[in-house]
Amino acid sequence: MSDQSWTIESICEALGTPALSQRFLGEINRAPAHELLTVFAKWQTIAAGVSAAAARGRALEREEAATGEIPGDWVDMTDRVQREAAAARGRGAA
16 A cells, blocks of 8 residues: 555555454544544554555465465474463463
């Protein structure tokens, strides 16, 4: 969307979920006139981030389908997560 002008409709579409779109619409509808541009700019930034993340996810999905692997450097955190879970269980956490 970076090459197009953002609109209320395009922000709602880019947010991707009805709940998030409703939150945006609620904020924009309740904003006093002098705060409209600030609220719009905040949600434009959020929508652009969501849109970019979705595009990145689609690109990773295509790469994984083509090569069988997701590109990038991945750190195996299994041992750390298991240690932390055991410690939490030891403290009585569910």
